Amino acid sequence: MSAAARRAAVGAWLAALALAATHALAQITVEEVPPQRQLDVPYVPTRQAVVEEMLKLAGVSANDVVYDLGCGDGRIVVTAARQHGARGVGIDIDPERISEAKYIANRVGVGDRVTFLVGDLFEADIREATVVTLYLLPEVNRRLKPKLLRELAPGTRVVSHDFAMGRDWPPERTVRLGRDTIYLWTIPPQRAARPSANHEVRTR
């Protein structure tokens, strides 16, 4: 083989190697950093006084299973377990929040009564909830309302920090605590009595 042909062969081999390495790197990147669905709501924690008022407004007791949809660091579910003896489930799409929540729950000794799951609140199984807590956004409440009405048992209480559910599902009670507002609804007994699932949400 001539020197020129040898150089061309080595060049082609190096190019193939580089291509294979790039391909392998692309695969590693895809596998190690799974694509994250975007947050529907940014993380802003509810202050503790409001958490306690939300649970009080819902009348949470040891018989309840409290679901916080978009649970952040888990403070609502942890407080429900600590102060009221309830069981709780927190769901958040951000794995970092769920790690924090599990860590805090174990530190304060309620790790056996609460469960934290990484997941999309729109896809979560919420049927066992007797209380649902929310701190989302008006547009997210609007999208969530049909799921709440479809999946929650009659009598389940829904408490939302700061955002309502629209004119066709007015809250039973509204409590103001400083700059915060808390709304309470109860899932009605009959489907026929339920508000339309398609109505736009308007907030205060």
Ligand SMILES: C[S@@+](CC[C@H](N)C(=O)[O-])C[C@H]1O[C@@H](n2cnc3c(N)ncnc32)[C@H](O)[C@@H]1O
């Ligand atoms: C305003 S924070 C409320 C945190 C907590 N519930 C509280 O009141 O302290 C909203 C949370 O929803 C989470 N989130 C946003 N989109 C979500 C989705 N599609 N499914 C589950 N969690 C989501 C965010 O990661 C964030 O932690």
